[in-house]
Each structure stands twice: as C-alpha cells, then as structure tokens.
Amino acid sequence: MKEKSYSEIMKASVMNRIKAKETFVLDLYVDMLISEIQLKTKKEKLLSKIDDAIDQRDQTLFFSLTKELKDLNRLFGT
Structure with missing residues (x-):
C-alpha cells in the first residue's frame, strides 16, 4: 500500500x-x-383570519390577531 506524502495529506x-x-x-x-x-405562511394565515374577523365584525378577535401580527413582525424585523 502506498503511503501518502505530507503535502498530499495537507491538500486532502x-x-x-x-x-x-x-x-x-x-x-x-x-x-x-x-x-x-414559514414566516410568510404564518403571516398570510393571520392576515386571512384578520379579514374574516373584520367581515364578522368581531372586534375582540381582530385586536387579538393584529397584536399577534405585530408581535410576529417585531420578532422577525419585518
């Protein structure tokens, strides 16, 4: 078996x-x-839920979801 030279070992x-x-x-x-x-998907889902909350005139859910969206944006700097 052939021994490898020092330079070959170093190159490897x-x-x-x-x-x-x-x-x-x-x-x-x-x-x-x-x-x-994952971030984009979560934001899209949140925005869709926010739209649904607006359509249903659910103010409590709207504020809860927008807070979650703000926290997500703050966490990822977007």
Whole structure:
C-alpha cells in the first residue's frame, strides 16, 4: 500500500475543510429559506383570519390577531 506524502495529506485536509464550510453555508441557506417560507405562511394565515374577523365584525378577535401580527413582525424585523 502506498503511503501518502505530507503535502498530499495537507491538500486532502484543506479540501475536507473547504467542503465542510460549503456544506455549512448550504445548510444555513436552506434553514433561512425554510424559516422565510414559514414566516410568510404564518403571516398570510393571520392576515386571512384578520379579514374574516373584520367581515364578522368581531372586534375582540381582530385586536387579538393584529397584536399577534405585530408581535410576529417585531420578532422577525419585518
């Protein structure tokens, strides 16, 4: 079996670190994308419920839902 030289071992180590960083960045990007989709979905549902509360003239529900929407916007900085 052929022994690897020091330079070959170092190159392999560098390549492994580069691949690990790329994987981390891709995982981070996927997590951010999923979080954004979840946020948009939750906001759309809240807005729909707010519209229904307005149609039903349910002031208590309206205020409750708008507070939840404000909190969501404040939490995610939107």
